[in-house]
C-alpha cells in the first residue's frame with residue numbers, strides 16, 4: 263500500500279512535469295535523481311512556491327491551477343464562453359488582436375491546429391509551403407499539412423537555427439528550375455523563437471528581408487510565435503513589430519501564459535473569420551474554454567513588465583552563480599531564456615538537484631549527453647526572494663561537492 267502511494271506520488275510529479283510522455287525535449291534531469299517523496303500539496307504547505315529552471319512557464323500543478331482560478335474568479339468573476347464564443351474567450355481574442363495589431367484573433371484548442379489552418383487558408387489553392395527544417399510545423403505535426411490539408415511542405419535551412427533570405431531564394435530558384443509541373447508556392451513560415459535551437463530568436467533583419475521579398479513576390483507569411491513574448495523580452499523587439507511582418511501569427515496559451523492548453527491565431531478578418539468553421543470540420547470545437555482563456559488572460563496582463571524583470575533578475579542570478587567555484591552558465595547567440603549550465607567534475611548534478619528540490623522546491627533539469635544542463639528561466643523566478651534563491655544554490659553547490 264505504502265509502495266503504491268509512493269509510486270502514485272512519483273507518477274503525479276512526472277505527469278506534472280510532462281516527463282512521462284515527452285521523450286527528449288524536456289530535460290528530464292536530476293529529476294531521475296529526485297526522491298519524489300513530496301507531492302505538490304506537501305510542497306505547497308511549506309508555503310514556498312516552486313522556482314523551476316526547466317520550463318518556459320510556471321508548470322502549475324492541479325492544486326496551484328485550481329487555487330489560481332479561484333483567485334482570478336474572486337477578483338473578477340470569470341465569464342464562461344459558449345462553444346468558443348463570448349466570455350473570457352472573447353476578451354482574450356480582443357486582447358491578442360490589439361497586442362499583435364491584427365484585425366482579428368481566435369482561440370483554438372491547439373497550436374498545431376492554429377499553424378495548420380493558417381497555412382491552409384493563407385495558401386488558398388497553392389500547394390507549396392516553405393517551412394524551417396527544424397520547425398514544429400515540419401517535424402512535429404504528424405505531416406498534417408500533407409495528409410489532411412493537401413499542402414506540400416518544403417523544408418529550408420537544414421542544420422541551421424534559422425534560414426535567411428539567401429537560403430529562401432535559392433530554394434525557390436531550385437524548385438522553379440527543376441520541377442516540370444508547376445504548382446504554386448503560397449506561404450513562407452518562420453518560427454520564432456526556435457524551439458529546436460534552444461529557444462534562440464531569429465534576428466529581426468532576417469525577418470525583415472524575408473518579409474519584404476515575400477510581399478514583392480506575393481507570398482503570404484505565417485509566424486509560429488508559440489513563445490513570442492519570450493523572444494520579445496530578450497530581443498527588445500515588440501510583439502506588435504514582430505507581428506507586422508506576417509499575415510498570421512500563432513501564440514501558445516500554455517507555454518508561458520500558464521493555461522493548461524490552447525492557442526490564439528491572429529490575422530486579417532478575411533482569414534480569421536474562416537477559422538471557426540475549419541475547427542468544427544476537424545472536430546476541435548470545444549464546449550467551453552474559459553478554464554484556459556481566463557488563466558492565460560490573467561497572465562497576459564503585465565506580461566512585458568514581468569518578463570523584463572525575469573531578464574534582469576536572471577542576469578543578476580547568473581552573474582552571481584558564475585562567481586561560485588565549479589559552475590559555469592553561458593548565454594547562447596541570439597539566446598532567450600535558455601542558457602547552458604556546466605558543472606565541474608567535483609560537483610554532482612544529482613546531489614545538487616536533489617538538495618535544491620527537497621530543501622528549497624527549486625527544480626533543475628537533467629544534463630544532455632554533452633554534460634550540459636539547459637538552464638531555463640521563467641516567471642517562477644519572480645515568486646521568490648532573490649537572496650533566498652541564491653543562498654539555496656550556494657548551499658546546494660557546497661553539499662554537492664564530491
Ligand SMILES: Cc1ncc(COP(=O)(O)O)c(C=O)c1O
Nearest residue numbers: 372373374375398457486488525
Ligand atoms: C514552436 C511550437 N509550435 C507549435 C507547437 C504546438 O502547440 P500545441 O501543443 O498546442 O499543438 C509547439 C508545442 O510544443 C511549439 O513548441
